Amino acid sequence: MVRVPAAWLRSYCDPGVATVEVAERLALSGTEVERVEHVGVADATSFVIGRVLEAERHPNADRLTVCTVDDGSGAPRTIVCGAPNVAAGQTVAVARPGAVMRDGSTLGEAKLRGVTSSGMILAEDEVGIGEDHAGIMILDGGAQPGAPLIEALPIADEALELETSPNRPDLLGVYGVARELHAVTGAPLADDPTARDAEPSGKGVADDHASVEIADPEVCLRFTARVFLDVAVGPSPLWLKQRLVAAGQRPISNVVDITNYVMLATGQPLHAFDLDEVRGERIVVRRARDGETMTTLDDVERRFDPAVALVCDSEGPSGIAGVMGGQISEVSERTTRVLMEAATWVGPNILRTSSSLGLRTEASARFEKQLHPDEAMAAQRLAARLMVELCGARQVPGTLDAYPVPAEPRTVKLRHDRLERLLGARVPDDEVRAILERLGFAIGAEDDAGLAVGVPSWRDGDVRREADLIEEVARVHGLDRLPTTLPARRGAIGRLTRAQRHRRRLEDSLRDRGLLEIVAYSFTAPATLERLGLDPDAALRVANPLSEDQSVMRPLLLPGLLDAARHNAARGMPDVGLFESAHVYRPRDQRE
Structure with a gap:
């Protein structure tokens, strides 16, 4: 499941219709939309x-x-504000009395320690821009008081x-979805955000x-890395925070947020290393040694087997390839040198690693579908621009680029008569090209x-x-526009x-009775088998069960039938007759 913020999507492709209709257009072309959420x-x-004209200490607080x-x-x-960073001259976000807040409450005038407050100066979390509640949002001073806040945020x-x-x-x-929307609606598509690169500066090279x-x-098919110096780690701008929050991500810091933003925009995950914490200033991609351990960013020590791919420095693991980084080289407020990684991992290996560790992340969900090596460099270009602009x-x-076997461009021949035979109708040649x-x-x-x-x-x-x-x-032309025909089954025999x-x-x-x-x-609980007088240790155990109640495979049909009978009896139908x-x-040695 992927969340696509509508405002972000429209910044790339805006067909000028309601979001619900956008969802319908995408669904008709084969992109399933589960829901549209506010x-x-x-x-x-x-x-x-608003603009703060005066800011004086409260006489009673x-x-x-x-x-x-x-x-x-x-x-x-007059607005009474509890934020420590409010000051005269600031341009701020204001909620007037009568505003409906995120939690559904209606803002009214209130007397705070003897002073009537008529409105609220807003923090990020109060309008869903971010999660920070430590202070108010300070906006660009060019905006005019009274202008709708939604025009700025x-x-x-x-x-x-x-x-x-x-x-x-x-x-x-998001840009991939925009490209799809462009294809099915014909609405203009913005330039690819990965097309432009940042300008390197200074002496020396990444090596x-x-x-x-x-x-x-x-x-690993490809591993690219770029080096950034004089990095200033801090909070991200409000527009970036809003896009992350709307997409279901938590803003952390500008460097980390850039990696998440690029992943959400392009589909290519990245990882940022604190280069000063990369021991030996060397990165090696290898398989884990049996029993090797590392503490990941979620503060869990994990043990690996040789099937797991690791990103290592000169002294040991620094990250689980395509899944999650390690604490050892985590970016912090002290970071000034960043090594930005964009790699292409082998999808089936990432899927096995994620399953065996019980650790599925936004990155692994993308890598397991097998990304193309060219996407790594595309993501590097966008990330570099943001690192320069925001940090x-x-x-x-x-660019450090390990690429053992470069992928060859693919060309496919499309014959007009073959297209007509498969679809049952002729699509005009110019429409096919378009x-x-x-x-x-x-x-x-x-x-x-x-x-x-x-x-x-x-x-x-x-x-x-x-x-x-x-x-x-x-699918873009419209399956509903094609004639409905049954496939020919010459000489086919089935029984x-x-x-x-x-x-x-x-x-x-x-059924007749x-x-x-x-x-x-097909799953059941070991305790259920015990109650039936069976040995649960003899049953086939699920490697990664959803719960203990579904941790073994059923050796007979009786557990499911009893569960269904109990469910019906509890709802006033004790005499129901069931079959399956x-x-x-059963394990191989128990089969008859």
Whole structure:
């Protein structure tokens, strides 16, 4: 599941329709939208920009400040504020009396220690911009008092929750969803945010500060790193915090937030190392040694087996490849040198590692779907610009790039007659080209027979043959616009086996006698087997059970039938007759 903030999505592609209709358009093209959720305040009407004209200590409270605020209503407004950072001359966010807050309460005038407060000067968390409540938000001084706050900050937003298929990792980034929206609506698409790079500065090159090595190419296809000096770690700007919060991420610091922002924008995860904590200034990608341990960023010490890929420095593990970093090289407020990693891990290895450790993260959810190596450098470009702009960092010239086997560009031939035969209708040639170009495919040589189509890196794992291209054309053109036909089955013969016929007859016979068929879980609890007089240790155990009640595979159907009978009896139906026709699971040495 991926959350896509609507305001962020519209900054890349805005078809000019309501978010609900955006969801419908995406769903019709094959992108499943689970729900559209509101983010921030319910009604932005009473939230405006204000300017603090005066700020005096409250006469009856040391920790309160009596502020005179120009909110554009014609007369200055008195607001009592408890934030320690409020001061005269600031441009601030103001909620007028009558504003409906995030928790659903309506703001009214209140008397605080003898002084009437008419409104509220807002902190980040009060409008869903961030999680900070230690002080008020201080806005850009260019905004005019009385202007709607939503023009400066997206305090009322919506988020689309998408259920993406494993073959579409490009939809795990907001720009990828925007590209899809562009394809199905024709609305203009903003320039790719990863297209422009930062300008390196200073003397020396990245190799002077660190080195990278892929010791096991079977777990890592590419490992890139860039070096940033003079980094000033601090809070992120409000616009960045809002996008992270709307996407379900917690703002931490500008450096960490940049890695999360780039991941959410592009689908390519990154990791930032404190370069001063990378022992030996050397990064090596290798498999874990049996029993090797490391404390991860969530403060848990984890033990590894040789199937796990690790990012190590000269003395040991520094991160679990594609899953989570280690505390040893965590970025902190003391960090001044950053090594920014963007790597391409082998998807099945990340999936196995995540499952075996019981640790699934936003990064692992993306890497397990197999990203293309080109996406690593695209993410580096966007991250470099943000590091320079938001952290005051200086990018050292050069990129550390371990890339043992570079991926070759993919070209697929698309024949017009083949497209017509598979779809049952002819799609005009110019529409075919337009659809593919909107999806990011490159149209190459063309003749009477068809097109040579260049597959972009973000679709390389999904579009590999002609039928895949035809599917892309069909879903954007509209499956509802194609004729409905049954597939030809010349010479096809099918029938049930003897065992299948006997099973069907037995099921029909039970139903004819009034029994109801159930479908129960294949899992059960060891305690249930004990109550039936069976040995739970002889049952097949699930490697990563959801709970103890579903930790073994059922060796017989009785547990599920008893559970269903108990459930019905508890609801006034004790005489129900049940049956189940399904698989049971036994160790190989117990099978008859």
